[in-house]
Amino acid sequence: MSIWKQLLLGALVAGLVGFSAWASADGYDYAAVTEVIPVYEEVQVRRPRTECWDEQIAYKRPRSAAGAVIGGLIGAAIGNKAGRHGHHHGRRYHHRGNRGAATVAGAAVGALVGNEVSRANAPTRYGTQQRCQMVDEYRTRRDLVGYDVRYRYNGREYMTRTDRHPGDRIRVRVDVSPAW
Structure with missing residues (x-):
């Protein structure tokens, strides 16, 4: 090989080494990526929703309010009579102040009892009623979440995410x- 060819080859090698050193002089270079694998993470997500359904219900409704009216009248009569006469230590006495209150209380209790008797009969x-709940x-x-990346640099394989x-x-x- 001629001296000129040796010098030219030496200059070419020196240039490539110098270029490589210059390219990585800032401490960074580029490597060829050989494989990219996506990395996934499974996440459970809670989503509340309303679930509804029709439900058959049974109910009793009196045909009229007659039971409550009749019960109220009977209760008022009993309350009126109880309010007129009372007992105190075995003796009868006439007490006028409680007569109205006893009549009203008797009417109210009689109306409730009459309504319940009417409803029971x-x-x-x-019917159908819609029920709903949150589920x-x-x-x-x-x-x-990222990528697992395989790359090759200076003939060696590396991996990073x-x-x-x-x-x-x-x-x-x-x-x-430096190598010592």
Whole structure:
């Protein structure tokens, strides 16, 4: 090989080494990406929703208010009579102040009793009523959390996880230290 060819080859090698050193002089370089694998995480998501259904119910409704009216009249009469006459230590006495209150109380109690008797004797009817309740529904969702990236730099394989897709090359930090 001629001296000129050797010099030219030496200059070319020196230039490539110098260029490589210049490219990574700031401590960074680029490596070829060989594989990118998306990494997912499964997350359970709670979604409350309302669930409704129709339910058959039984109820008794009196045909009229006659039971309450008749019970009220009977109760008022009993209360009026009880308010006119009372007993005190075995003796009868006439007490005028409680007569009106006893009549009203008797009417109210009689109306309640009459209404309940009327309701108990009423025919059973059926209807439909909508019922609703809140229920939790769980769904599994896959969230992308990053990428496992394999890359090759200076003939060696490396792997890292990134938060975004790197493309066909990835920036790497180059650390040069003296060998002793």
